[in-house]
Amino acid sequence: MDADTVNRELPIAGKAIGWWQRQGRIVGDPTIGVERRPAPPDRTKALAEKQIAALWRLDVGLREKTFWKLLYESAARADEVLCLNVEGLYPQDKRGKITAKGGATEWNHWQSGTARRLPRLIARRTRGPLFLTDRKAPAGAPTLDVCPETSRARLSYRRAEEIFEENTRLLANPIASPEDIENLDGFTLRRLRHSALTRDAEDGTSTPMLLARSRHASVRFLERYARPGVDSVARHVAERDPAARRRA
Template sequence: MLYESAARADEVLCLNVEDLYPQDKRGKITAKGGATEWIHWQSGTAQLLPRLIGLRTCGPLFLTGRKAPAGTPSPDVCPETGRARVSYRRAEEIFEENTRLLANRLASPEDIEDLDGWTLHRLRHSALTHDAEGGTSTPMLLARSRHASVRSLERYARPGIDAVAQHVAPRDPAARRRH
């Protein structure tokens, strides 16, 4: 969901089941500054959500594996299972741990404890970079990322050398005459 929506991890982790509109592949989030905004996802997330939600009809979307400790604020406890909303810190730990070998392709599984994996923020960054490399317009990148300005978007949408070469090649007048 983080990659497909290019949303901020803390916004996605605050989603509740009742905030989802699976038929439209979107969800209502509370963005930076408290505004209500929308995130959109693709088929991969749409296929996994029913398995994540199960029969639940309300409460936090992403849950820990155990009951919420005493004193957990009620909005962060699933009323149907009694489990707590997963924290950013724990989600980051799980993701980092499970991407260690992906992030270090030449490493062997024996070295896994000494490796660093990817961060949740990298998913947002990668999604926006891939969109930019694919030719997504700046207005659409701004809308998708929900950045207020192009300047704040610049650090994410940085097409690589190959993407720039692929963009320039078909616009070469000499290459067009040859075809």
């Protein structure tokens, strides 16, 4: 596992092991000797402007186009957006009710790109999950995750991530050959959120607004977005290129 995965899963395992020990199910701690790993920050998580533009040109279905656009415009977490229900939408105000991290009910705001696609995606439905699978829900699926009008299930995070990763493999590997696509890794959904918040920070969005957009409780978590993105740095370097200035 990579460092981020180990560092995320280790405390979760520790809590589970502590509970099992209190129940008398185990005596020892199998995580003894497993330590957090150094995780140098990745400064390339924000997608470049050309990558974002190329993403909107991909030949994908209406569900994916709407989902990706909504993720980027709202800078929300993917699992929050997937929990949107049709009855919780306010299209005229370009917002909808989501269940945020921690269980709080909050507003998710979007822009015109999402607004243009939503009516076709909803297709006159009045309730149920906004983003649906292509097939009917399996027997025993939770009622809240089944559309009462189509009997289709709510799209899962795992499947949404798979679709995004598969469709962005060539975008993530621009010098690769299409014949090698099965051996490539695409982008993750989290990078849309990261890209949107980085653009906000570059445009001078205030700290309180960034906190509201990201729904982070602490300013400390904004540090990962407050750095200029690749395009911003590239423009800065190009504008100060002596050779370019002489040609101008």
